[in-house]
Amino acid sequence: MNKIANRAVMCEVLKEAAAKDRDVVVLCSDSRGSASLTSYAEAFPDQFVEIGIAEQNLVSVAAGLASCGKKAFAVSPASFISTRSYEQCKVDCAYSNTNVKLVGISGGVSYGALGMTHHSAQDIAAMSAIPGMRVYLPSDRHQTRKLFEALLTDQQTAYIRLGRNPVEDTYREGNVPFEMDRATVLSEGSDVLLVACGEMVRPVKDAADILNREGISTGALDMYCVKPLDREGLLAAAKGKKLVVTAEEHAPFGGLGSMVAQVISAHDPKRVLNLALPDAPVITGTSAEVFAHYGLTGEGIARTVREALKA
């Protein structure tokens, strides 16, 4: 089991960048510990701004820094940065066109038993609805590194959701196919296409393996770039398939599933099933327990596919 969380990888990439570039600035809202950024703050005190527990101010201050040429990374729990400071994300980052990278840490149901105040199951929908905002959910630590390295080279705002806990690797070190804003093909198949983002990528990869072993030819896509959604990659992968199934750690509305269904229904109509969290406060538990409860595991996703093909 991998022991390195995606947020820890973010910290490493930002430290490497800050050492070379004085314009890299990280901002936290009393969240440096939960963001794994304590070592960054210690190593680069002049390129770190503590805002205190004030997420609205966090995002606007980041935008002010960015407007003066700084590469600002505002890092705060996904639940707060995507809702408490939503208007600041809209107005000061996207609308004002400032280079602020909004990093939502402990995203989805990472905080488990802490309840709905700390869960972010609406962030994909909310952030994607803002013109000019990009939305990324990297799957594993290797892809997180590639993504942050790419984000450091561009000038546009983006929202990045990271989970709290280490997740099983999807990719192998030294073999991490990554092209910015292009979905990564995890496996090819002829009957079924699975599409996922973030922490649901590994279960989808597992489901594809299970189904392929059973003789159900299944392809899988890592759509870490939820916005801009890789439409071409999606349509190419969906071509000829009987069924498309999406999986995401998000509410059932306005997330990856909705976007995939929108593209498929317009350009290559076929059955699309969306697996997601319920439209309700999620059951208490760890991420693994919650995912298992709602069928968001390799076996759970495979079961959904089997039943759908029978129907």
Next chain:
Amino acid sequence: MNALAVKAYDLRQDVLDIIVSGGGGHIGGDMSSMEIMLTLYSRMHVDPRNPKDPDRDRFVLSKGHCVETLYAVLADRGFLDLNEVKSQFSKFGSEYIGHPHNTIPGIEMNSGSLGHGLSVCVGMALAGRMDHRPYRVYTLMGDGELAEGSIWEALMAAGHYRLDNLCAVVDRNHLQISGNTEDVMGHHDLHARFAAFDWHVIDVADGNDVDQLNAAFDEAERTKGRPTILIANTVKGKGSPLMENKASWHHHLPTAEEYEQIKADLAARKEALMHE
């Protein structure tokens, strides 16, 4: 005669024309904040030929609905073509919308939703300090706007970081859209509130007086180790008795008759100032 004080009345006429041409605008706050923006831009280090100079002073209009005055002042400063603003304001497809937009030369940030400007300015001031740049950062807020909680987050941060390159101004006209600010959500002792957040506070007795404003901005520049905030006591709708101190003129569109009356009042005030 104070040329800047006189010019404020020429620009008030420009604002009136912009609003009437566009079919709407926030005339009350435009008129109360005219001397504040005009005085600021008369002293800020900004250059329309080099609008992105990294050492330029920054201004963010947090009370973005008073953009008509900002347009008039930016045009006067050489950033914009006044006739273009007048003919295009609020028209279909126009860049000159009813709130600041930073695709327009001289405008730093988009605003309109209240309570953002001071936070953004905290970021700009921090960047200036990090890069050892000499610029100063200014924002203008409304007094009604001060009910936004994010402003108090920003006040806290600016005080905490002792941002003496930052100067905020409150257009204290005592009125907001629903009436008197103290009835809507009382501010009580604003001076004490700002001071408690570790700001240097200057009460500008007449915030429509350019000499008093200049003196206050001088004092802000001299103040080290703390950000400065000016409580500029202004008159909403300043320039015509028709509008002055009337909440209903927050965004009232003058009728043809009212336009003529205001125009005459502005000319009379200007005439009086020219003989001072």
